[in-house]
Amino acid sequence: MQFLPEERSAALVTEELAFTAVRDALIAAAGPQADVFPAVLGHGSQRENRFTVKSATSAQLAGVKIGSYWPGNADKGLARHNSLVLLFDQDHGRIGAVVEAGVVNAYRTAAADAVAASVLARTDAATLTIFGAGHQALYECTALSRVRPITTIHVVARSRQRGEHFLDKLAERGLAGQLTDAEQACRAADIVVTATTATAPLFDAAWVRPGTHIASMGSDAHGKQELPRDLLRTARLFCDLPAQSVRIGELQHVADLVHDGTLQVVAIGDVLTGQAEGRRSEQEITVFDSSGIALQDLFVADALLHATAGTEETP
Structure with missing residues (x-):
């Protein structure tokens, strides 16, 4: 062995x-x-x-x-x-x-969001908003900066102290960040990543501008939630594994609409192999639910x- x-x-x-x-x-x-x-x-x-x-x-x-x-x-x-x-x-x-x-595990989790962003985020996406200032958030920023030309990172943190410490960590990796409130950060973003343990939406769907790509990686158990249901009802939905996403991932909050056929969920693997379409326009809002698979x-x-x-x- x-x-x-x-x-x-x-x-x-x-x-x-x-x-x-x-x-x-x-x-x-x-x-x-x-x-x-x-x-x-x-x-x-x-x-x-x-x-x-x-x-x-x-x-x-x-x-x-x-x-x-x-x-x-x-x-x-x-x-x-x-x-x-x-x-x-x-x-x-x-x-x-x-x-x-x-x-x-931190590299693996961030890599999934980077893989999805490589086919779903606009190619000119330069502004990243990260909700969360913990251990995983740092890896998310680094991984996404490898697949898109990120020049600005807006950080939404629970406390200013945690946020400032996170900015120092970003700087050590050559990334420029700034603390921003949730609404301003969403309205400015080309890519939004939620890396939290939240059990309620972190922002309002109306704050997300057309063309944004969003990745939720914190929802991996019953009751966890980072994104507003209204956003999931109007965006195009992608995930690592549909059966798991509607059970314990972010898509559990629209599982009823997925099961009755109102909403369609695409496995990102199908996009990677050309079996399904990724981003279809510069104005489309895309969501990737990353609940993590073995x-x-x-x-x-x-x-x-x-x-x-x-x-x-x-x-």
Whole structure:
């Protein structure tokens, strides 16, 4: 069995590796040889400590991703989010590889939004608005700046202190940001990304201007919500996996309209392979619901294992 510890996976992962692997995973998810199984959401002995078990299979890979969120870790100087990926040896049914992927998970999540933006956002999109100033938001800004010519980043944060700290982190990565209120930030944006734990809409649908691309990545459980229902009813909707998005993703809030055929949801993998249209006009508003699927984790883990070839031997 191969084992890739956190320190090694964090050192190996790059935006390019994550983007390529996640793009391949999203294409595979839309194909006939893949199955993505329903996510299992649980909690620790203390209910605020949560975990998710996601599993999937493709023509080449099968495995499980376990993600955890322990909010109290911040007070201990530890990461709140952790991730573990298990890949099966499909010949014998044993675990063939174990990859610790806490840092990797942040790259993987941001990569999905970057892949979607690469085919849905306007090619001249230069202004990014980010809701949230936490750990994941930084990776989102970096990943999106690789696929679109971002020159301005509006940051909507819960507190000025958190927001200013986030601006410093952006500057360290060569990105220019400014703190802005929600309405102004939306009205100025070419791309909006929501990276929060919100359970109610973060902005008004009327604030979104024509031609905007929006990515929601915080909604990954029942009751979470970042976008207004009115926006979902009028925008074109895309996601990583329709069946999951209407169950635990942002699209749970329009599931009734999806099920009765009023709204159509397109898997981004179909856009990537040319089976479905992406952006159709400069004025169209597009939404990508990124609830996260296990195939992304499996493909990234596999890419990391291949990246170790020719380097030091994994323990």
